[in-house]
Amino acid sequence: MSAEQRESSPARRYVLLAVKLTVSVGLLLLLFSRIDVGHLLETARLASVPWLCVALMIYAVNMLTATWRWHLLLEAQRVRVAVRSLFASYLIANFFNNFLPSNIGGDVMRISDTARPAGSKTLATTVVLVDRVLGLMALVLVAALGASAVGRIHHAAPIWPVWLWAGLLAGAAASAPALFAPDGFGRLLRPLTVFHPEWVGARIEALTGTLTRFRNQPVALAACFGGALFVQVTMVVFYSAVADALRLDVAFSDLAVIVPISFVVQMLPVSLNGFGVREATFSFYFTRIGQPIESALLVSLVAQALVMLFSLTGAAVYISRSRH
DSSP, X not given: OOHHHHHHHHHHHHHHHHHHHHHHHHXXXXXXXXXXXXHHHHHHHTOOHHHHHHHHHHHXXXXXXXXXXXXXXXXXXXXXXXXXXXXXXXXHHHHHHHHSSSSSHHHHHHHHHHHHHHTOHHXXXXXXXXXXXXXXXXXXXXXXXXXXXXXXXXXXXXXXXXXXXXXXXXXXXXXXXXXXXXXXXXXXXXXXXXXXXXXXXXXXXHHHHHHHHHHTOHHHHHHHHHHHHHHHHHHHHHHHHHHHHTTOOOOHHHXXXXXXHHHHHHTXXXXXXXXXXXXXXXXXXXXXXXXXXXXXXXXXXXXXXXXHHHHHHHHHXXXXXXXX
């Protein structure tokens, strides 16, 4: 890498960060300009503390289930890592995801923590990617089921279920070849060896072997997908508990649609940790079902505040682990 490229790389990151910050702040200012901020703060102050504690406990269960799912995938690859170590790593990853200006920092930590016991960074990366793909499929499935239920409640469906079902089928069709025909998938990647035959070839071979072992463990994959579904449902329950704490009348089926969709929208690298984009998504959906923007902002911001509060446990684990 030339000196000019090294100098432009940090500059590019700063420009991208500035753009994300501008999008987040701009959307939040636009939304807050349309509401009575004083009334919103008063409603937030009157939130039920016991219900907020229940929401935190639900989120803790969510983290434990996500860790178990990760452990299951590693076991399918014959990688032995204690669940306690994985849970600590997941807490740290959760902290990084919520406090770093990127949503991939946590995955980098998870890969780093399992690369050595796995004996391969490619294997550790593939496990995390499979975990992500299964989670995304479960996310869309929950949203599709919720949208189908909502369509029977509201006269005009805020989100057409057919689009979500189509997205689910398209995602399954796109990921199926990698899982059911890993050798063929590896051959499709062979043209990439033109960049570095030995290095890229070794990574493709490791990837193919990892996918083959997953194909030979269908029960583990099915259990992992079931765990992913449970994780997504508990996130909807978490938001429902937050809505109850704020004494908002929002149907569980509506939350089953908007919560997964907001997670998908946050994956777009256009905002700072999803702020602004997440609240705009909630506001758009809430107005479609006759709920005020204040309610959308309260549910979104209070839930995110609880998530960030819980993720501070990851900071404590990270500091403790660094000292030892």
